[in-house]
Amino acid sequence: MLRTIGLMSGTSLDGVDAAWVETDGERIGRIGPTLTLPYAPALRRDLRRLLDIAGEIGPQDGFLAGCVARLTERHAEAVEMLREQVWESLREDTDLLGFHGQTILHRPLPAVRGRNAAGEAVLREGGRTWQVGDAVLLARRSGLSVAHDFRSADVAAGGQGAPLVPVVHAAMAAALPKPLAVLNLGGVGNVTWIGEDGALLAFDTGPANGPLDDWARRATGADYDMDGRLALAGQPDGVVLGRLLAHPYLEAPPPKSLDRLDFDRALREAGADALSPPDGAATLVAFCAACVAAAARHFPAPPLQWLVGGGGRRNPAVMRALAGALEQPVHPVEVAGWNGDALEAQAFGVLAVRVARRLPLTFPGTTGVEAPMTGGRLVGPLL
Numbered sequence: 001m002l003r004t005i006g007l008m009s010g011t012s013l014d015g016v017d018a019a020w021v022e023t024d025g026e027r028i029g030r031i032g033p034t035l036t037l038p039y040a041p042a043l044r045r046d047l048r049r050l051l052d053i054a055g056e057i058g059p060q061d062g063f064l065a066g067c068v069a070r071l072t073e074r075h076a077e078a079v080e081m082l083r084e085q086v087w088e089s090l091r092e093d094t095d096l097l098g099f100h101g102q103t104i105l106h107r108p109l110p111a112v113r114g115r116n117a118a119g120e121a122v123l124r125e126g127g128r129t130w131q132v133g134d135a136v137l138l139a140r141r142s143g144l145s146v147a148h149d150f151r152s153a154d155v156a157a158g159g160q161g162a163p164l165v166p167v168v169h170a171a172m173a174a175a176l177p178k179p180l181a182v183l184n185l186g187g188v189g190n191v192t193w194i195g196e197d198g199a200l201l202a203f204d205t206g207p208a209n210g211p212l213d214d215w216a217r218r219a220t221g222a223d224y225d226m227d228g229r230l231a232l233a234g235q236p237d238g239v240v241l242g243r244l245l246a247h248p249y250l251e252a253p254p255p256k257s258l259d260r261l262d263f264d265r266a267l268r269e270a271g272a273d274a275l276s277p278p279d280g281a282a283t284l285v286a287f288c289a290a291c292v293a294a295a296a297r298h299f300p301a302p303p304l305q306w307l308v309g310g311g312g313r314r315n316p317a318v319m320r321a322l323a324g325a326l327e328q329p330v331h332p333v334e335v336a337g338w339n340g341d342a343l344e345a346q347a348f349g350v351l352a353v354r355v356a357r358r359l360p361l362t363f364p365g366t367t368g369v370e371a372p373m374t375g376g377r378l379v380g381p382l383l
């Protein structure tokens, strides 16, 4: 087994999650400490701007380079701090880092020829997914090998490039009763369905906290709707919700995945901007839950239960809406003994070892690739 630190900077742009895990890429051994280092407001703002301009800039862009340097530095700090904690608690060091980086653009090839996930006609150009972060600098700063660039080989092979975590969900859920649905509610939502025979089906459900965070920021100036207070004070608007529910992404069969901004236009066109702050928040919460219910219609068989990870499980308005929209029991992943804040970071530790061992990262049932595919790249000292 290798001792890894997985590092995830998610679509919420709130900071870097880091987690220590011992693993051979297939099984999980000891699970060590985890931490989250938030980004300074200025970096958060600049990363948010990067998402808006990513389609128009190239890899040499000066603004991008400045952001990447600050982002990588924050990751290096997270590694340094976590290694200290691991040494204090376990007297262990680390062999390998799994560095996801920050997705600033995600436009995989449409799964259906000539149509994007929203059903709109598009030219079938080469697909593209872009995670930024300087793996060479992180390897130099830490003195460790770094696995990175986890998604681009899959997209180049015609896959969706996301989600990647399902194979790790399946490993963690080995002893749990199936069928099982594991839902991650980050900026975007994604679900992993695991069948009784271990079959995997995984895809992005729709927007989750992303639009809700943007809404809360405009309405209250806060980074997110703390404890769902705004949403719990409002009522979902039936007309706006009805328009959103007609979005073709919901009915489109998997494989499918989303960019953090993919629904912004649909939300504007549905008239969400005209709603009061509480009703707008309640409508976005209801839509997030309805997207998950729509996702369940693509499952081969109903799950026995839903395990929910990611920041969305901390929002009581979201959890209440999910319980109302889904037919099976909904629990935070903690009921299975998992850590819902660190799950993605832990997964990138496991995926890093899969990169090093050339084990597949993606599968026909997860990203739609034709056959199980390896991916990712390694830099730094040889293992």
Ligand SMILES: Nc1ncnc2c1ncn2[C@@H]1O[C@H](COP(=O)(O)OP(=O)(O)OP(=O)(O)O)[C@@H](O)[C@H]1O
Pocket (backbone or CB within 6 Å): 009, 010, 011, 012, 013, 014, 184, 185, 186, 187, 188, 189, 209, 210, 212, 213, 223, 224, 225, 226, 227, 228, 309, 310, 311, 312, 314, 315, 316, 344
């Ligand atoms: N107490 C809380 N009340 C309401 N919402 C919360 C709370 N805590 C976290 N959140 C939500 O969770 C979000 C962060 O979730 P998370 O860290 O899972 O996202 P991420 O990993 O960046 O996204 P992704 O999984 O899409 O990459 C916050 O932006 C916020 O919307």
Ligand SMILES: CC(=O)N[C@H]1[C@@H]2OC[C@@H](O2)[C@@H](O)[C@@H]1O[C@H](C)C(=O)O
Pocket (backbone or CB within 6 Å): 010, 011, 103, 106, 129, 161, 162, 163, 164, 165, 166, 186, 187, 188, 189, 190, 203, 204, 257, 258, 344
């Ligand atoms: C392109 C990209 O970064 N996608 C993320 C995003 O955040 C949630 C959802 O959209 C998921 O598909 C994916 O992340 C998780 C970690 C994954 O790949 O499994």
